Amino acid sequence: MKGFISKDNPxxxxxxxxxxxxxxxxxxxxxxxxxxxxxxxKSVDGKNALAIIVSKRSGEDYSSAGQWDDVDRFLEELIGSxxxxxxPKGTAYELRTMVQRLAxxxxxxRDRTGxxxxxxxxxxxxxxxxxxxxxxxxxxxxxxxxxxxxxxxIARIEPGEEPALPASQVGRRLPDDTMPFRPVPIEEFxxxxxxxxxxxxxxxxxAAGQTTGEGVRV
Numbered sequence: 001m002k003g004f005i006s007k008d009n010p011x012x013x014x015x016x017x018x019x020x021x022x023x024x025x026x027x028x029x030x031x032x033x034x035x036x037x038x039x040x041x042k043s044v045d046g047k048n049a050l051a052i053i054v055s056k057r058s059g060e061d062y063s064s065a066g067q068w069d070d071v072d073r074f075l076e077e078l079i080g081s082x083x084x085x086x087x088p089k090g091t092a093y094e095l096r097t098m099v100q101r102l103a104x105x106x107x108x109x110r111d112r113t114g115x116x117x118x119x120x121x122x123x124x125x126x127x128x129x130x131x132x133x134x135x136x137x138x139x140x141x142x143x144x145x146x147x148x149x150x151x152x153x154i155a156r157i158e159p160g161e162e163p164a165l166p167a168s169q170v171g172r173r174l175p176d177d178t179m180p181f182r183p184v185p186i187e188e189f190x191x192x193x194x195x196x197x198x199x200x201x202x203x204x205x206x207a208a209g210q211t212t213g214e215g216v217r218v
Contacts (some may be wrong), residue, residue: 013048014068015041020198022057033061040065054195062191062198066182071192074156074181078196083204086149091129092193095122099186115159118186123154156192158183 017037021030033055041051044065050072051065064071081087098121104114127150184192 015044015047015049015051017041017051017053019053019055021055024057025055029055037063037065052195054198062194064184064188064192064195066184070182075192075196075199077152078193079200079203081149082197082200086130087193087197088129089197091126092190092197094125094129095186095190095193098122098125099190112159115186119154119157119159122157122186122189123150126150126153152181156181156183157186157189 015038017034017040019030019033019037021033033053037051037053040053040063041047041049044051044067046067049065049067051063052071052075053061053063055061064075066074078087082089099118102114102118102121104111130146130150
C-alpha cells in the first residue's frame, strides 16, 4: 500500500487475517477462525498487519501476527529454510517440549531469567538440528551462512540478549542489519516454525504437481 499515498495524507494501511483449516472442517468453524485471525491482525500495535492461523484437524491452532514486512518476510525465510532442508521436521515440537519443561511456575512471562534460559536452550537445539549429522552443513555455502541463519532465528526470540554459548559456535556478533525481524515470545516463534513447515510442505506438493503435469492432490 506504500504506493497509494497522497500529498497531504499517509498511505493507507491494510490488516489481513488468514485462516488455514482442514478441508473437512465445518464452514462455520472456518469462518470463526478467519474472523479470529482478522481480529488479531487489527490488534497489532500500529496495525497494517498480517495474522495467520493454521487450524489442524487434531484441534490444535497455531498462529502468528505482526506488521507487513516483518511476519511475512520472516515466514518466507523459514519456508525457504525448510524447503532447502536446513530446518528438519520436528524442530518446532522439540522446542515446544523444552519450553514446557523449563516454563516458570505459573507461566510468569515476566521471568526474564527463565526466558533467557529457554532462549539459550533454543539456540542449542537449533544448532544441533541444523548441524548433526555433519553432512547437513553441505546444504549451506559456508560456516558464516550457518551462523547468520542461526543468529537470525535466535534474534527472533525475546529477550534481546545473545545466548551464552562458546565463541567457537556463536562467533562474533553480527551487525544489527542482519537481524531485521521484531523479537517475539518463544511460544509465538514455535508457532511460526509450525506454520512455515506446513506452508513449505504445501509448496513442495504444488511444485511436485507442476513437475509431473498432474493435478495437485490434497
